[in-house]
Amino acid sequence: MSVAARSGAHPAPEPAGSGNGEVPAARAAGHDQAPPASHIVTELGLRLTDGEGALHGHAQVTPHLCVPGASTLRTSVLATWADVIAGTVVGEALSPRIPLTLDLEIQLYAQARSGVRIGVVARLLKVGRTVVVSETRFHDEASGAPLAVALISFIASPNPRDVFPDGFPRAWGNPALLARPLADRIGGRTVAPGIVEVPRRPDGLNATGAIQGGLVALAAEEAASSLAAGPVVVEAMNVRYLRPISTGPARAVAVGDGRFSVVHITDVGAGKLSTVATVRLTDPA
Numbered sequence: 656m657s658v659a660a661r662s663g664a665h666p667a668p669e670p671a672g673s674g675n676g677e678v679p680a681a682r683a684a685g686h687d688q689a690p691p692a693s694h695i696v697t698e699l700g701l702r703l704t705d706g707e708g709a710l711h712g713h714a715q716v717t718p719h720l721c722v723p724g725a726s727t728l729r730t731s732v733l734a735t736w737a738d739v740i741a742g743t744v745v746g747e748a749l750s751p752r753i754p755l756t757l758d759l760e761i762q763l764y765a766q767a768r769s770g771v772r773i774g775v776v777a778r779l780l781k782v783g784r785t786v787v788v789s790e791t792r793f794h795d796e797a798s799g800a801p802l803a804v805a806l807i808s809f810i811a812s813p814n815p816r817d818v819f820p821d822g823f824p825r826a827w828g829n830p831a832l833l834a835r836p837l838a839d840r841i842g843g844r845t846v847a848p849g850i851v852e853v854p855r856r857p858d859g860l861n862a863t864g865a866i867q868g869g870l871v872a873l874a875a876e877e878a879a880s881s882l883a884a885g886p887v888v889v890e891a892m893n894v895r896y897l898r899p900i901s902t903g904p905a906r907a908v909a910v911g912d913g914r915f916s917v918v919h920i921t922d923v924g925a926g927k928l929s930t931v932a933t934v935r936l937t938d939p940a
Contacts, residue, residue, distance in 0.1 A: 693830070693858050694830070694858050694859070695837075695840055695841060695858050695859045695867070695870065696735060696739060696859075696867055696869060696870075697830040698830060698831065698832055698833040698834075698840070699714065699720065699732055699735060699736065699832075699833060699837075700714045700715055700717070700720075700832050700833070701713075701714045701736045701739055701740065701775070702714065703740060703743065703825060706776065708778060709744075709776050709777060709778040710740055710743060710744045710776070710777045710778070711774070711775065711776050711777075712736070712740050712774070712775040712776075712777075713772060713773065713774050713775065713796060714736060714772070714773050714775070715770075715771075715772050715773075716728045716767050716768065716769050716770060716771045716772075716773060717769065717832065717833065718769050719832075719833040719834070719835060719836050719837060719840075720732050720769075720833065720837060721768075721769055722880075722886050722887070722888055722939060723836065723838065723886065724885065724886035725886040725888070725939035726768050726769040726939075727766045727767070727768055727769075727886075727888050727939045727940060728766070728767040728768070728769075728771075728773075729837065729873070729876065729889075730761060730763060730803070730876060730888065730889035730890070730892060731869065731872045731873040731875075731876040731889065731892075732837070732869075732873075733761055733763075733767075733793060733802075733803050733805070734759060734761050734805065734869055734872040734892060734894070735867070735868075735869025735870070735872065735873070736775060736791075736793075736869075737759065737761060737775075737777070737791040737793075737805035737807060738756060738759060738807065738867075738868050738869050738872075739869070740775055740777040740791055741777045741789035741790075741791050741805070741807045741809075742754055742756070742807075742809065743777075743823065743825055744777050744778065744779055744789060745779070745787045745789055745809045746819070746823035747822070747823045747825075748779060748782055748787065749787065749809075749811045749823075750819065750822050750823050751818040751819050751820055751821075751822065751823075752811035752812055752817065752818055753811070753812045753817040753818060753819065753823075753862050753863060754787065754809040754810070754811060754812070755809060755810055755811070755812050755817075755863075755896075756807060756808070756809055756868050756896050757786065757808040757809060757810060757895070757896060758807070758808050758893070758894060758895045758896065759805060759806075759807045759868065759872065759892075759893070759894045759896075760805065760806045760807075760891075760892070760893045760894075761803055761804070761805040761891070761892050762803060762804055762805075762890070762891050763802065763803045763888075763889075763890045763891065764800075764801040764802055764803060764804070765795075765800060765801070765802055765940075766802075766888055766939065766940045767793075767795065767802050768940070771795055771796075771797070772795075772796045772797065773793055773794070773795065773796065773802065774793070774794045774795075774796040775791060775792070775793055776791070776792050776794075777789060777790070777791040777792075778790055780806075785810055786808055786809070786810055787808070787809045787810070787811075788806065788807070788808050788809075789806070789807050789808075789809070790804065790805070790806055791804070791805040791806075791807070792804050792805075793805075812863065814863075817862070817863055819862075837873065838873070838877060841853055841854075841856075841859060841870055841873065842854050842856065843873075843874065843877060845877070845881055846906075848881050848882055849878055849879075849881055849882050849908060849909040849910065849911075849916075850878060850881075850906065850907070850908050850909075851874055851877040851878040851881060851906075851907045852874075852904045852905065852906050852907075852923070853866065853870060853871075853873070853874045853903075853904055853905045853907070854903055854904045854905075855900060855901075855902065855903025855904060855905070855924075863899065864899075864901060865899030865900050865901045866899075866900040866903060866905055868894070868896060870905075871894070871896070871900065871905060871920060871929075871930050872892065872894050872932070874905050874907040874918075874920055875892065875894060875907050875909070875918040875920060875930070875932040875934055876889050876892070876934060877907065878907035878908060878909035878916070878918050879909040879911060879916035879918055879934035879936060880936065881909070882909055882911055882912065882913040882916060883913035883914075883936060884913065886938075886939050887913070887914075887936040887937065887938065887939070888936065888937055888938070888939050888940075889934055889935070889936055890935050890936065890937040891933075891934075891935040892932060892933070892934050892935070893932060893933045894930060894931075894932040895930065895931050895932070896929070896930050897928060897929055897930060897931065898922070898927060898928075898929050899922075899929065900920075900922040900925075900929045900930075901922065901925065902922050902923070902924025902925045903922060903923065903924055904923050904924070905920050905921070905922065905923070905929070905930075906920065906921045906923050907919075907920045908920075908921070909934070911934075913936065914935070914936050914937075915933070915934070915935050915936070916933070916934045916936075917931070917932075917933055917934075918930075918931070918932040918933070918934055919931055920932070
């Protein structure tokens with residue numbers, strides 16, 4: 656049964672290679688360009704613009720980005736946008752190294768409905784020797800009302816191959832927007848109530864070849880939501896990325912009551928736990 660029919664991951668650090676620890680300028684990650692036009696993440700419609708002391712963006716809420724059976728934007732889409740825009744800010748600060756997401760927390764102020772144009776602002780809160788912390792805020796562009804806030808921690812990959820020698824890419828062009836429901840687009844399926852699998856596909860990977868962290872968050876959202884009797888919206892989510900999902904598929908198993916769940920996500924091919932999330936649900940507005 657497909658996820659649609661039912662109604663980013665970011666890798667943890669790998670050991671660095673031998674030598675003095677410097678990143679060789681001539682070496683790069685396997686995906687050393689911005690996501691291709693057919694990448695799932697680009698189809699979510701986020702556009703970036705510069706701003707004083709921060710990176711700004713905007714996106715339109717379309718029906719394909721909404722919770723199945725409701726007109727409310729998926730919180731996993733907000734999480735994906737936050738990961739992308741904050742990752743860009745952090746990536747430019749850490750350039751040429753690729754930033755890896757350690758944890759992502761997102762909390763809703765209010766639900767965004769289909770047709771709303773959303774503004775996004777991401778800035779750095781702290782650039783430490785090992786961890787960089789960012790804040791991303793979302794608001795309704797028409798009213799200025801706050802919609803959500805995301806706090807994300809990153810580290811620079813210690814793998815000397817994980818670099819963008821020409822700097823962190825930002826320009827994605829103007830790819831086509833999502834043409835079908837997001838859960839259908841990623842090819843996910845509900846194995847049983849509380850259990851969802853998401854395949855590892857070329858158009859859903861991050862810069863190091865693992866399932867993109869926002870898609871991992873979507874798996875957590877879907878697994879927790881599948882325990883509810885009807886449409887539900889994630890009002891709070893905390894995701895901790897333990898290791899990459901580099902083999903796949905990602906299997907999300909939620910234990911809860913349809914209102915609150917703890918979700919463990921495993922890389923089935925590798926047989927290892929990759930991500931742990933907590934998900935709190937509420938009714939659509």
